[in-house]
Amino acid sequence: MAAAESLRELGRLAETAGASVVGQALQRRAHPDPATFVGSGKLREIQAARAETGYSVVLFDEQLAPAQQLRLESALDVKVLDRSALILDIFASRARTREAALQVELAQHEYLLPRLRGQWQHLERMEGAIGSRGPGETQLETDRRLIGQRIARLKRDIEQVRRQRALHRRRRTQQGIPVVALVGYTNAGKSSLLRALAGAEAYAADELFATLDPLTRRVVLPGGEAFLLTDTVGFIQKLPAQLISAFRATLEELATADLLLHVVDATSPALAAQVATVLATLAGLGLAERRVVAVLNKGDGCVLPDGTPVASEADLPRVDVQVPEAARGALLVSALHGWGLDALRRRLTFELGSSATAGAAAP
Ligand SMILES: Nc1nc2c(ncn2[C@@H]2O[C@H](COP(=O)(O)OP(=O)(O)OP(=O)(O)O)[C@@H](O)[C@H]2O)c(=O)[nH]1
Ligand SMILES: [Mg+2]
Known part of the structure; x- marks a missing residue:
């Protein structure tokens, strides 16, 4: 994804988190500045923009090292966050079920733990400079230990959620109902499609990461066959690694689905990059070999x-629609208007027909 496009997406993330964007800056450099990420000239430019715009937070689209974040905060005298911290913040405000809340909290602690060390190291260095050993180290040990205990607790609770989910899945398999899981870039229209196909009350909104919890609904096909359709958390480029690993319990639904239905926003100017991000995320989850059927959504917003x-x-x-190889042959639909859904249902009937045969052959 081009830097300008990524920055636009960061703006949408900021709005989703409740901020309004008053300005933006882009810098091309061979390497980020080790101390302040941007160069000193750009930093002065950002400082100067404050008088004009009155900003109270500065967001960076790339991951900042803890020391960079601290230096930027003291240079700019406002809160400085990177993309990962912003995404974690949105996830925290979106978590509605216990499962989502546990997973977000785990991700937050795992994100914070190394930063905590960075913050204390920063203090220790200052103390070292004046030749004393302050309370920093013991405080750091205490904080680390407490967070470590909390992480262990969260992992135990999440493990229980995973077992529960596995149990549900086993029951479903015994019933022989195929499962289709929706995957896709955030805001592509996964929840809207679930609602259109199943008549379910899935929460759809023009926000990034509107959905964190997998919602499963039964869909009956024209021939009378039924399958289960599962909504899930959307993907985004540069998703913090901690979030992906923390959301394993939720994302495991994808591993056992008979079919992944990849929803693509046909109107996105970054369509190709979004498809690539989804495929790379699936590969990172060990799902590269899963059967994926792509569907192009928001057909009502396209042009002839x-x-x-x-x-x-x-x-x-x-x-x-110009689509990359992976989305070739995808049906164009509109979840909003219910257009193209009959063709999609026929396609699903066909795809699940062959998966049922494959499933019967499996032990
Ligand atoms: N024009 C148009 N808008 C759509 C269509 N489908 C969904 N949308 C809009 O796109 C936005 C995102 O839709 P959601 O269904 O919440 O998308 P999602 O993929 O579930 O998003 P996350 O849960 O945030 O990852 C909402 O404002 C929807 O109304 C469509 O077919 N046409
Ligand atoms: Mg959704």
């Missing part, structure tokens, strides 16, 4: 080759 906007379902086949 002659430049006129799509006006009805009948226009959909004439839209030519």
Whole structure:
């Protein structure tokens, strides 16, 4: 994803977190400055912009080292956050169920632990400079131990959630109902599609990470066959590693699904990069070999080759969306208007038909 596009996405994340964006800056450098990430000239520019815009937080689109964050905060005299911290903050405000809350808290602690060390090291260095050994080290040990205990506790609780989920899955398998899991970039329309297909009250919103909890609904196909459709947390580029590992219990649903339905926002200017991010995230979760069917959503927002906007379902086949190899042959739908869903249902019937056969052959 181009830097400007990534910065635009950071702006949307900031808005989702309740901030409003008053300015932005982009710098091209061979390497980030080890001390302040941006160079000193750019830093002065950011400082100067405060008089004009009155900003109270500065967000960086890349991960900052703990020491960089501290130096930036003292140079700018405002709170400085990086993309990971912002995403963690959004997740924390979105967590609605106990499962999501446990996983977010684990991710937060795992993100904070090394930073805590960085903050204390910073203090220790200052104390070292005046030749004394302050209370820093013992305080650090105490904090670390407490956080370590909390992390262990959270992991135990999450393990219990995982076992519970595994039990549910086993019951489903015994019933022989195939499972389709929705995956996709955040805001692609996964929850909207779940709602359109199942008539479920999934929470859909024009926010990033509207969904954190997997919601499962039964969908009945035209031939009478049923399958379970599971909504899940969306992916995003530069997702903090701690979040992915903390959300294993939720994401395990993907590993046992018969089919992954990859929802792609056909109107996104960053479509190719978003598809690549989703595939890379799936690979990172060890799911590269899973069967994936792509579907292009938001067909109502597309334009026809002659430049006129799509006006009805009948226009959909004439839209030519430029998609990467992985999304070739994907159906174009509109979850919002319910367009193209009959074709999608037929496609799912076909895909699940072959998975049922494969499933029967498995031990
Ligand atoms: N125009 C248009 N908008 C859509 C369509 N489907 C979803 N949207 C909008 O896109 C936004 C995101 O939809 P969601 O269904 O919440 O997307 P999601 O993939 O579940 O997002 P997260 O849970 O945040 O990862 C909402 O504002 C929806 O109304 C569609 O077919 N057409
Ligand atoms: Mg959602």
